[in-house]
Amino acid sequence: MTSPAPDPMAAFPFIGGRPCLNFVATLGRRHGGTPFERLPEPAALARWIDEAGLSATGDDEPVRVTEAELTYARTLREALYRLVRAAMDGDEPDPADVTQVNEAAARPDLAPQLGEPDGGPGTPLRWTATDPGPAALATVARDAVLLVTSPLSARVKECENPGCSLLFLDDSQARRRRWCSMDRCGNLAKVAGYRSRSRAAATR
Numbered sequence: 001m002t003s004p005a006p007d008p009m010a011a012f013p014f015i016g017g018r019p020c021l022n023f024v025a026t027l028g029r030r031h032g033g034t035p036f037e038r039l040p041e042p043a044a045l046a047r048w049i050d051e052a053g054l055s056a057t058g059d060d061e062p063v064r065v066t067e068a069e070l071t072y073a074r075t076l077r078e079a080l081y082r083l084v085r086a087a088m089d090g091d092e093p094d095p096a097d098v099t100q101v102n103e104a105a106a107r108p109d110l111a112p113q114l115g116e117p118d119g120g121p122g123t124p125l126r127w128t129a130t131d132p133g134p135a136a137l138a139t140v141a142r143d144a145v146l147l148v149t150s151p152l153s154a155r156v157k158e159c160e161n162p163g164c165s166l167l168f169l170d171d172s173q174a175r176r177r178r179w180c181s182m183d184r185c186g187n188l189a190k191v192a193g194y195r196s197r198s199r200a201a202a203t204r
Contacts, residue, residue, distance in 0.1 A: 012025070012026065012038060012047075012048050012051055012052075013025045013166060013180070013181075014051070014052065015166070015168060015180055015181045016166065016167060016168045016169065016180075017168055017169030017171060018143055018147055018169055019052060019054070019139065019140050019143045020080055020084070020140050020141070020143040020144035020147060021084070021147075021156070021167045021168060021169060022052060023048070023052070023077055023080065023140045024077060024080055024081045024084065024167055025038075025166050025167070026038040026039050026048060026077060027039075027074075027077065027078075027081075028164075028165065028166075029163065029164075029165060030081075030165035031162070031163075031165050039070065039073065039074060039077075041070070042065035042066060042067060042069065042070045043062075043065070045065045045069070045070050045073055045133075046062050046063040046064065046065045046133070047062075049063045049065075049132070049133065049136045050062060050063060052136075054110060054127065054136040054139060054140070055127065055132065055136070056110055056126075056127040056128050056129040056132040056135060056136070057132055063132045063133050063136070064132075064133065065133045066133075069133050069134065072134075072137070073137055075100070076100060076101070076104050076137060076140075076141065079096075079097040079100040079101050080101060080140070080141070080144045081167075082094060082097045083097050083098070083101055083144060083148055084144065084147070084148060084153075084156060084167060086148075087147075087148040087153040087156070088153070088156050088157075088158070088167075093148075101141050101144060101145060102145070104137060104138055104140075104141035105138060105141040105142045105144075105145050106138075107134055107135070107137075107138040107141075108129065108130065108131070108134075108135055108138060109129070109135050109136075109138035109139040109142055110127040110128070110129050110132075110135045110136060110138075110139045111127065111128050111129065112125055112126075112127060113125070113126050113127065113128050114126075147169075152169065155169050155170045155171070155175065156168070156169055156170070157169075157170050157177065157178075159178075159179055159180035159185050160178045160179060160185075161179065161180070161185035164180055164185050166180035166185075168180050168181075
């Protein structure tokens with residue numbers, strides 16, 4: 001029996017340029033229609049933490065996430081989104097969101113540790129934490145605090161694809177980046193533009 005093809009929307013996009021923006025991206029299609037939840041169960045949040053490089057457990061031991069922690073993570077995610085959007089728009093953030101993010105950022109976060117040499121160049125980095133799941137979220141919250149209070153907040157943009165709501169840090173030299181990724185929305189825009197020009201040429 002052939003296994004169904006994986007849903008490309010379910011894949012976590014790590015193209016925001018900051019941990020907090022990548023975490024906000026776990027809810028897709030924010031504008032219009034039905035948003036796409038990429039964290040439908042605790043295992044998905046555990047997988048995001050691991051794929052984001054924020055796991056403080058052994059390589060073969062996934063982060064343990066409870067239903068309550070998942071609910072907390074989603075609530076924090078939306079507070080982070082509104083906080084970043086307010087900074088982008090030059091608006092005052094909602095005090096409730098500020099409180100939510102500050103409380104998360106005040107929790108113990110991941111502590112960087114020097115790992116055992118693995119034969120490669122340099123000394124590898126690893127993380128440690130007493131409570132890995134909440135610590136990963138605290139690290140994400142601190143990243144958001146640092147982002148919105150720095151000049152870098154002026155570089156945060158939203159993808160110009162109307163069907164995409166991903167936020168990203170524009171680190172291009174000219175600061176003219178329009179798409180979350182050329183491999184995603186940028187390529188779609190190029191294809192759509194080509195087809196539009198082809199149809200226009202055919203009707204002349």
